[in-house]
Amino acid sequence: MTERVAGSQGRRSVEDARATRARLLDLAGDLFAERGYLQTSIRDLANHAGVTSGAIYGHFRNKAELLAEAINARTAALLEADTMGLPRNSDYVETLTRQGTRAPKRRRLRALIVQGASAAQTDEETRTRLREEQRAHIDEWVAGFERDRERLGLDPALDIEAAVLFVWAAELGLGVLESVGIEPRTVKSWADVQNRFARSWQLPPDRKRATPKK
């Protein structure tokens, strides 16, 4: 009985710790995006979260780790669920076009990454953490397209890593323009551009017919 109670308490404390960590990530993401990464200290975050700075360091090694984890969580929630991760039966042209129409929902994610990019210019720890975080997502997206290259009808000559970076550049560049208050003309125009990029990766119809089956 005692063991069962201890086991239940242990699970609960793990769940509590996970919930606290998720709440801190969410709050840190909001504060870094709104006030600026360099302008937000661990103490500011602790005050907003109603915890001690020590409690935050119990979950995260430093502010750079907190930023990288906040970006990682939002990228997974807003892009990979939506999805750059490409489920097996998806039409990637439709997916990328839809992501274009949903660009306004990712505004805070973009602001966070732009904040991180600026801090990375002068802070080696932030640069290292964000480079690893970005690398992991880009590798996953590239692997998804490589795996399904034939099914998706992608041009065999297409450099998939370059194509993924191409789409990602548009997302991050939008974040830079938004940081000074410049918005895309319309959501539709943004989606149209994404659609054109995505279609340009495919084999032209005449070459599709000529491609021999393996």
Next chain:
Amino acid sequence: MRESGPDSLSFGTLAGRVQLAGSTLVQRFGTKANLLRAALLLAWDRLDADTDRALKRAGHGGTGVVEMLVMLSGQYRPGTFADQLLILREDLRDPVLRARGQAWLAMLGDAVELRLADAPGGSRGLGEIVLTHWQGTLTIWGFRRRGAISSQVRRSLTDLFDRLGISRD
């Protein structure tokens, strides 16, 4: 600021570098916020001067746009790229600096559209697309630091024009 970020800038550290008393700098600028703003306005003046030169030297068409943005991507003077991101970020908090950022990007957008006037379907809206792509390429390069920034920008913009069916001439 370029070496270690705006937060590390203080009257004390600056006084040591320029061999003036900290009190002299305090008398001149009053607060750290004023000092930061003055430094960022100077960075904007330099970037505007660089932009003016790039606009005058760059030719017409897609090739002219690529040349113009490569010139502004920091290959001539180390630190210019960092300046761009630093000053754009600081604009978030200061309306005066934010307005400089908006004016700079609007001017560049117009310069892009002027050079792409012969694009199929017209050039309206292309300035925003090109600048978005350029700034994103710079941001990714900042994380990866792979290869020369000028080659990355050239390749990325050339690819963009090819995919949008825009002639480079």
